[in-house]
Amino acid sequence: MSRTDDAVVQLIARDARVIAGVEQLRFFPLAAVSGRGNPAIADAIARAAVDPAGSSILSGTHPAAVALAEELLALVPARDPDAQRRVYLGHAGTDANDVAIRGCRHATGRPRVLAFEQGYHGGLGSAQGVSGVHVAAGAQADPGVWFLPYPDRYRPHTGDAATVVDDVLRRAEAGLAEGTTAAVIVEPLQSDGGLIVPPAGFLAGLRALCDAHGAYLIVDEVKVGLGRTGRTHAFEHQAVVPDVVTLGKALGGGLPLSAAIGPAAVLDEPTASALMTTVGNPISCAAALAVLALVRDGATTRSAEERGAELRSQLEQYAASGRPGAERIGDVRGLGLSLGVELVSGREDSTPDPLLTAKVAYRAWELGAVAYPVRGNVLELTPPLGITAREVERAAAILAQAIDDAATGSVSDEQIAPYRGW
Ligand SMILES: Cc1ncc(COP(=O)(O)O)c(C=O)c1O
Known part of the structure; x- marks a missing residue:
């Protein structure tokens, strides 16, 4: 199903009517309708x-x-x-x-x-x-x-x-x-x-x-x-x-x-x-x-180390690229497939930018990748341990695009207003 499919829109509306707020931490209208697990x-x-x-x-x-x-x-x-x-x-x-x-x-x-x-x-x-x-x-x-x-x-x-x-x-x-x-x-x-x-x-x-x-x-x-x-x-x-x-x-x-x-x-x-x-x-x-x-x-653990290093280096390459959102990356860090990207006001000014972070997470979801804001201005990247090298490349490309788009104003305050996050 696509993210704008009628069935998804209706599911999200029904969810809002019945699921308790005390167990919600939402950053975008994510609905999972099927999945692929380990056989x-x-x-x-x-x-x-x-x-x-x-x-x-x-x-x-x-x-x-x-x-x-x-x-x-x-x-x-x-x-x-x-x-x-x-x-x-x-x-x-x-x-x-x-x-x-x-x-x-x-x-x-x-x-x-x-x-x-x-x-x-x-x-x-x-x-x-x-x-x-x-x-x-x-x-x-x-x-x-x-x-x-x-x-x-x-x-x-x-x-x-x-x-x-x-x-x-x-x-x-x-x-x-x-x-x-x-x-x-x-x-x-x-x-x-x-x-x-x-x-x-x-x-x-x-x-x-x-x-x-x-x-x-x-x-x-x-x-x-x-x-x-x-x-x-x-x-x-x-x-x-x-x-x-x-x-x-x-x-x-x-x-x-x-x-x-x-x-x-x-x-x-x-x-x-x-x-x-x-x-x-x-x-x-x-x-x-x-x-x-x-x-x-041990293969999954080795893969987490390798894929994590790839994802990290692709994000660091983006941060050094001169693209429109690149200077908003203050820090890329983590271990294996637990990575964080800290988003800030600019290269010279490391003031945390939680609004930009909320918008990047929202835009990444629109483009097909899930990343959650934590501590306001850090994007948390914890993909499934079975992620492939190709999926890592796609995820890094989507995140780079999402940061560029959010930094250049393509997500409005109204779009993210319904998501209270923490
Ligand atoms: C470090 C850590 N400890 C404990 C928990 C709580 O686990 P659960 O949500 O399964 O109760 C979490 C959940 O995110 C966590 O990140």
């Missing part, structure tokens, strides 16, 4: 749907859930090889992070959690409370959570890119030394916060501080884990081993499934304190086992 995952789901052994892991067990937990323990490195670990299976990144945070508080008896400004860990409960993005937008702050800036070389909070890591670690140490913080929760690459790749030494610094002050390190791999950054786990880029790792999104291959992998001391107690009827259901677990087979094979 191995589709087969696994179809087979499990015909014979779904059991229904969940709440009141019993079944082979797919146990196999999945065993595979996750093999995939995620252990901080302490002698300590017992457990796997929490959930529905979404939100509940995996919620359970991880509550578990760390319970295990340590400490109330506080260190999180990062502009971070995103989920849309409900404790996971929302540690999400700087939500708190900045007015969500109820969790009184136990304290926030520090995430080290950003392009927009250093200290005014000097060379000092951002030291400054954050110094402030983290001062707070952790009080001995009241149960956990530090951090994204290994801050996604909704603007696709910020932390400088070397940041995660290792947090690791050392957690060890010194008895806090758990939770690394949230929900968005960038399982191959997207060109490594199985994004934390591998900084050579650290977290205490708790949370996974979601890609893990279910499109079905609701998440996991928190961590010490038994964090995930075992109190018994029955995190219950949902269909967690660990056999169909989602079958999909995840097929996903993990792809992750183990």
